Structures are given as structure tokens and as C-alpha cells.
Amino acid sequence: MKVNPTDAPSDDESGTDGRRSRFEGSTLFDRDDADGEYRTDGGQSAGDGQMFADSEFTEVTTGQRLSEVFYESIYEPFVIAWSDWRTKVGLSIISLYLLLGVVAWVSASELLFLDRITIIEPARGDGPIRLAPFQDWSYPLGTDMIGRDLLAAMIHATPRMLQMILAGAVFATAVATVVGTVAGYKGGVTERSLMTLSDVLMTIPGLPLVIVLIVLIDPSSPYLIGIIIVINAWAGLARTIHSQVLTIREHSYVEASRTMGIGTPTIIRKDILPNLMPYILINFTSMARRVIYDSVALYFLGVISVQTIENWGVMMNIGYENNALIIPEVSHLLFVPMVFVVGLSFGLILFSQGTDRLFNPRVRARGSGTTKSKDDEEITTGGGAL
Amino acid sequence: MNWWVKRTGQALFTIWAVITITFALIRGLPGDPGSRIRDQAQRHNPSMSQAALERLIEARIPASYDDPIHVAYWEYLTSVLQGDLGYSTFRQGDVAPEIASVLPWTILIMSLSMLLMFALGLGLGALMAYKEGSRFDTALTGVSIFFNSIPYYVAAVLLIAVLGYRLSVFPARGTHSDATEPGLSVHFVLDALYHATLPTVSFVITGFGIIALTMRGNSIQTLGEEYIRVAKLRGIPDRRIAIRYVGRNAILPMWTTLLISIGFMFGGAIILEEIFQYRGMGWLMFRSIEHNDIYLMMGTFLIVTIAVVVSLWIADATYGWLDPRIKSGDESESY
Numbered sequence: 082m083k084v085n086p087t088d089a090p091s092d093d094e095s096g097t098d099g100r101r102s103r104f105e106g107s108t109l110f111d112r113d114d115a116d117g118e119y120r121t122d123g124g125q126s127a128g129d130g131q132m133f134a135d136s137e138f139t140e141v142t143t144g145q146r147l148s149e150v151f152y153e154s155i156y157e158p159f160v161i162a163w164s165d166w167r168t169k170v171g172l173s174i175i176s177l178y179l180l181l182g183v184v185a186w187v188s189a190s191e192l193l194f195l196d197r198i199t200i201i202e203p204a205r206g207d208g209p210i211r212l213a214p215f216q217d218w219s220y221p222l223g224t225d226m227i228g229r230d231l232l233a234a235m236i237h238a239t240p241r242m243l244q245m246i247l248a249g250a251v252f253a254t255a256v257a258t259v260v261g262t263v264a265g266y267k268g269g270v271t272e273r274s275l276m277t278l279s280d281v282l283m284t285i286p287g288l289p290l291v292i293v294l295i296v297l298i299d300p301s302s303p304y305l306i307g308i309i310i311v312i313n314a315w316a317g318l319a320r321t322i323h324s325q326v327l328t329i330r331e332h333s334y335v336e337a338s339r340t341m342g343i344g345t346p347t348i349i350r351k352d353i354l355p356n357l358m359p360y361i362l363i364n365f366t367s368m369a370r371r372v373i374y375d376s377v378a379l380y381f382l383g384v385i386s387v388q389t390i391e392n393w394g395v396m397m398n399i400g401y402e403n404n405a406l407i408i409p410e411v412s413h414l415l416f417v418p419m420v421f422v423v424g425l426s427f428g429l430i431l432f433s434q435g436t437d438r439l440f441n442p443r444v445r446a447r448g449s450g451t452t453k454s455k456d457d458e459e460i461t462t463g464g465g466a467l
Numbered sequence: 468m469n470w471w472v473k474r475t476g477q478a479l480f481t482i483w484a485v486i487t488i489t490f491a492l493i494r495g496l497p498g499d500p501g502s503r504i505r506d507q508a509q510r511h512n513p514s515m516s517q518a519a520l521e522r523l524i525e526a527r528i529p530a531s532y533d534d535p536i537h538v539a540y541w542e543y544l545t546s547v548l549q550g551d552l553g554y555s556t557f558r559q560g561d562v563a564p565e566i567a568s569v570l571p572w573t574i575l576i577m578s579l580s581m582l583l584m585f586a587l588g589l590g591l592g593a594l595m596a597y598k599e600g601s602r603f604d605t606a607l608t609g610v611s612i613f614f615n616s617i618p619y620y621v622a623a624v625l626l627i628a629v630l631g632y633r634l635s636v637f638p639a640r641g642t643h644s645d646a647t648e649p650g651l652s653v654h655f656v657l658d659a660l661y662h663a664t665l666p667t668v669s670f671v672i673t674g675f676g677i678i679a680l681t682m683r684g685n686s687i688q689t690l691g692e693e694y695i696r697v698a699k700l701r702g703i704p705d706r707r708i709a710i711r712y713v714g715r716n717a718i719l720p721m722w723t724t725l726l727i728s729i730g731f732m733f734g735g736a737i738i739l740e741e742i743f744q745y746r747g748m749g750w751l752m753f754r755s756i757e758h759n760d761i762y763l764m765m766g767t768f769l770i771v772t773i774a775v776v777v778s779l780w781i782a783d784a785t786y787g788w789l790d791p792r793i794k795s796g797d798e799s800e801s802y
Contacts, residue, residue, distance in 0.1 A: 320723075
């Protein structure tokens with residue numbers, strides 16, 4: 082997962098089509114002018130003779146800057162990521178779940194005019210009991226022991242799940258990023274103490290700690306549950322971000338900023354963080370996955386006390402308790418929630434695998450199949466040895 | 468040598484930190500575990516004298532609740548270090564021997580899964596890099612991603628349903644059959660492995676994918692390095708390049724994955740053992756939660772953590788042997 086800047090020149094040799102060479106110079110992939118749009122570090126440092134020319138004094142309107150930032154850090158990465166089938170499928174799956182979440186939220190909401198809109202009724206026990214999936218289209222996924230519509234229950238479980246995922250993933254990535262960059266950039270005592278803290282937390286196995294905390298605190302807010310689940314998961318990420326920062330901070334443009342007397346927070350924000358963004362994004366999805374896995378497991382095994390059945394894990398638990406494993410007639414109680422869990426997790430994995438090429442130039446160049454340089458043939462023959 | 472001292476110091480520091488967290492959590496709880504023991508004792512033996520009761524509670528709780536916090540902390544720390552983890556109201560015995568009797572089972576499925584998962588992942592990953600772009604590579608990438616997106620406990624439930632109940636090829640629960648006498652006989656070992664199959668398989672099929680994909684990426688990256696080219700030009704045999712040059716450098720970055728998965732697998736074992744009713748640490752921990760048995764719960768947490776710390780320490784020790792650079796430990800400049 083290491084970005085190797087030396088890969089860029091070999092790509093350039095073969096990168097004849099305009100689209101690709103454009104990417105080569107964009108924020109994310111070329112370390113040397115990674116901060117082209119930021120004025121503070123002297124912009125494009127290599128050889129264009131305007132080391133300080135577009136610094137503080139150049140007039141750049143806010144609108145221009147914003148559109149440039151949008152283009153380089155949102156539009157271009159998106160186009161690259163979108164060119165991979167995995168991103169397309171992954172993003173579609175994630176969007177589908179988000180849509181389900183919104184539908185359920187609007188249906189259940191009692192806010193102003195939303196009160197009157199109900200797209201999908203919450204699950205109530207008014208249908209035939211133990212109906213198998215795909216039998217009656219008013220209950221597409223069947224019903225449970227007391228006649229609740231499984232599809233409605235699954236959909237109404239989504240908003241809470243998304244809140245949990247969001248809280249956990251945001252908390253973990255934010256803490257990890259702050260700890261990792263500050264430790265990596267500052268060095269010295271700060272680095273040693275922060276990294277010792279991370280090492281200690283990293284060593285404590287997550288799930289037992291989470292179980293103990295949940296049993297003792299007994300939380301009910303989905304946000305709090307999400308945060309407890311990643312209570313020490315950020316430490317591993319902070320460690321890897323730290324080691325990435327260690328290589329970035331030796332780059333000449335960072336040194337230039339330092340020489341110009343720019344403060345640490347600004348350097349971290351403008352010179353270091355943009356390089357880490359793709360990496361952070363990918364880890365955001367893996368944290369999200371972790372929250373799904375662990376929360377569903379804890380609901381499934383009944384560690385988190387519940388007030389409602391509307392959670393995928395709780396429904397798996399109900400299925401399990403009703404011997405869905407042994408009695409084929411009720412097995413859908415167990416399998417329907419499983420499909421929902423696996424689906425979301427699959428979408429997140431595909432998305433992060435697809436965006437991998439954003440920060441791994443070698444995989445990007447080779448995966449696209451358009452660059453077949455002399456260098457690549459060497460590699461292929463080298464592979465013969467394995 | 469210096470690196471060793473530092474690494475060992477860190478392991479000890481972690482153990483101390485976890486003991487402190489445990490103490491803080493027990494202390495922060497509402498209610499007094501002593502009163503639970505008192506109730507239980509009085510139920511069994513109503514004629515017990517007050518002094519005898521106090522002595523009993525004293526013996527069963529590592530740190531008294533009436534003491535000021537620093538005294539209680541010191542008492543707790545020393546008794547834990549001496550192996551006294553308190554008294555389990557559910558098992559009606561000391562916590563430490565209870566844990567000692569189930570720990571080997573957890574370690575068994577842990578190490579089996581770990582070994583198979585990494586063997587399979589590294590092997591397939593290298594093979595995929597070698598055949599990069601082929602149909603085999605594409606198919607296996609898809610399979611790896613798909614299996615990786617199944618939570619291990621979902622795989623466990625499915626395996627129980629299919630292999631355990633429908634087809635009845637593997638036992639769905641327990642560590643060994645009742646008929647076999649625990650001991651170092653071939654029969655017992657085979658029986659234990661037979662019972663460990665489904666838990667292990669649940670871990671392996673859901674975990675090998677990400678290892679294979681990472682190994683594939685690393686190998687491809689390493690294959691493009693200049694020194695591989697130089698090695699070829701020098702006429703070094705392909706076999707040696709594959710193992711010493713590519714293999715070694717592709718595996719090194721995965722050490723972190725290994726370290727993180729040790730903790731992850733111990734955590735996962737807790738969930739799996741509950742599903743398989745496998746009498747290991749996880750099974751014990753869930754019983755303690757069910758029975759509101761605070762010392763047993765904290766004891767399992769503490770021991771699982773110490774087991775992870777020790778495994779990590781061993782893993783780190785072997786890393787120095789794989790990659791000698793780690794020991795030089797040059798400090799970078801502080802800004």
C-alpha cells in the first residue's frame with residue numbers, strides 16, 4: 082500500500098494519451114507538485130522558474146480556487162475510480178443502501194410535512210405467519226413468527242445501521258488522522274508518546290474490550306454504539322498513517338514550506354493531508370465494515386440490549402432462536418438479514434478495492450491495459466520465476 | 468539489545484495498562500460484588516457468622532470496596548500479578564483455574580486458523596501475481612472479494628446449517644465428543660481436530676481473501692523494482708529471485724496485517740465459540756455476561772489481552788530476524 086513516487090517517470094514514458102498524462106500531474110499522484118493549487122509552498126517547484134511567483138501575492142479568486150480544488154481532488158479521482166468496474170458496482174450498492182435508509186427515515190419521520198409521507202410502513206404483525214420469501218408479493222421477503230413483513234423490517238433497520246456506521250467510521254478515521262499526522266510530522270517526544278499510546282491500544286483485542294464496555298455502559302444511541310465499537314480500532318490506522326507521513330515529510334516541498342516559516346498546522350493541512358486523502362478514504366470504508374461486522378455480531382448474540390426488532394443482527398438472533406438452522410420452513414428468518422449484511426459489506430469492499438488505483442500508480446497503469454511498455458514486459462517475465 | 472528492552476518494556480506497559488483499565492471498570496460499576504457473594508453464601512449456609520462471611524468475601528474479592536482507591540488499586544494489582552483474578556459466582560470457584568482450563572481450546576482454533584489462512588492467502592496471492600491478468604487471476608480476485616465480504620459468524624452459521632445439520636459431516640458444537648477421554652492419545656487429538664474443523668474453516672474462508680489480494684499487490688509492486696532487474700542481469704537463478712528477492716520483500720509489509728489479525732482473531736474467536744458452543748474463552752465470557760459475573764468477565768478480558776500481548780511479542784521477535792533493519796532504529800529529526 083505504499084505510494085512509490087519513482088513509478089511516475091516510467092508511466093510518463095508510455096503515457097501518450099492526453100487523459101492519462103493529465104492525471105499524472107494532478108494532486109493525488111505526483112508528489113513533486115502535489116500542492117500545485119496551494120500558494121504557500123511555492124506551487125509547482127520543479128523547473129518552471131516561479132518558485133515564489135504564485136505565492137501570497139498572486140491574485141486568485143476564491144471561486145477559481147474552489148473550482149480548481151473541486152476539479153483536482155473530487156472530479157479527477159472520481160473519474161479514475163469510476164473507470165474500474167469494482168467502483169461502479171460498489172458505489173451502486175452503497176447508494177442503494179443509502180436510498181433505503183432515506184426511504185425508511187422519511188417513512189418513520191415525524192418532522193413537519195415528512196410526518197404525512199409514508200413510503201414503506203414499519204413492520205407490524207398483521208400478515209400471515211412464517212410466510213416464505215417470494216410467495217406473496219405483498220410480503221416479498223416473507224414474514225416472521227408473528228406475521229411481520231421482513232422486507233419492511235429490513236428497510237427500517239437501515240437508518241440506525243447507517244448512523245452507527247457513520248459515527249464509528251468518522252470517529253476512527255478522524256482520530257487516527259490527527260494522531261498519525263501530528264506524530265509523524267512533529268517527531269520527538271510527541272511522536273514517541275502518541276505512538277506508544279497507539280501501540281498499547283492496538284495490542285488490546287478490540288472485540289473483548291467492546292463487549293466489556295457495552296455490557297457495562299449498556300448504550301442505546303446508535304452513535305454511541307458506533308463509537309464504542311471502534312474505541313481502539315483507530316490505533317492501527319494511526320500507525321500506518323504515521324509511517325506514510327514519515328516519508329512525505331522528507332519531500333522537498335514540505336521542507337520549502339518549513340524554511341519559509343509556515344506553521345505546523347498549516348503544513349499538515351496543506352502539504353501533508355492532501356497526499357493522504359485517498360488512503361484515508363479507503364480506511365474509512367474498512368472502518369465502516371468493521372462497525373457493520375461487530376455491531377451485527379453483538380446484536381446477533383444479544384450483547385447489546387434492544388428495544389426494537391428493527392436491526393439485522395436482532396432478526397438473525399430471532400431466526401437463530403427459532404431454530405431456523407434446523408427447520409427449513411423458517412430458514413429465511415436467518416438468511417434474509419444475512420443477505421443484507423453481506424450485501425453492504427460486499428459493496429464497501431468493492432468500492433475500496435476499486436479506489437485502490439487512486440493511490441497505487443503501478444496498479445493503475447497496469448490494470449488499465451493501455452500501457453504496455455518495455456518495463457512492463459520485464460515485469461511479466463520476472464513473474465515467471467514465482 | 469536496546470530494541471529488545473524497548474519491545475519487552477512496551478509489552479509489560481500494555482499489560483499494566485490493561486490491568487488498570489480493568490480495575491477502573493470494576494471500580495466504576497454500580498453495586499458491590501461482595502454483596503452478591505454474601506447473598507449466595509447466606510442462601511447456602513444461613514447459620515454462617517458475620518465474621519466468617521467477611522473473611523469469605525475478603526478471600527474472594529481481589530480488592531475491597533471499602534478501601535480508599537489507591538489502597539484498593541495496589542491490592543488489586545498485586546493480587547492479579549499473583550494470579551488471583553477473583554471469585555466467580557457463576558462457576559463457584561476461583562476465576563484463574565476456570566480460565567486456564569478453557570484457554571488451550573481458544574489457542575488451538577486461533578493458531579490453526581491463522582496458519583491455514585496465511586498459507587492459503589500468501590500462496591494464492593503469489594500465484595495471482597505470477598498469472599496477473601489471466602482468467603485465473605480475475606476469477607480468484609472476484610472470489611476473494613466475495614468471501615471476504617462475508618462476516619465470519621455468518622459463514623459459521625451457514626457451515627453449521629449445511630455441513631453440521633443437513634449433511635452431518637462435521638460436528639456442529641463442542642470441543643471433543645463426550646466419549647473421548649482428554650489426554651495425549653492419537654484418538655483424542657484427531658477428535659479435537661475434527662471438532663475444530665468448522666470454526667477454523669469459518670475463519671479461513673472469510674479471511675484468506677484479503678491476504679491473497681494484498682500479497683498479489685505487493686508482489687506486483689516488488690516485481691517492478693530496479694533491484695529485481697539488476698538481479699536478473701547478474702544472472703541469479705529465477706528460483707532464488709522468486710524466494711529471496713520477491714517473496715521476502717512482498718511478505719515483509721504484511722507483517723502488520725499479521726499483527727493486527729492476531730488481536731482480531733482472538734476477538735473473533737469469542738463470537739465463534741459462542742455460536743459453536745465451543746468451550747473456550749469466548750464461551751466462558753458469554754456465560755459470565757449471562758450470569759452477570761463481573762470478575763469472571765474481567766478475568767477473561769484480561770487473559771485474552773495478555774495472550775494477545777504475548778503473541779505479538781513473539782511475532783515481533785521473529786520480525787527482527789526477517790528484517791534486520793528494524794533493530795538499527797535510527798531516530799528521525801524532530802521539527
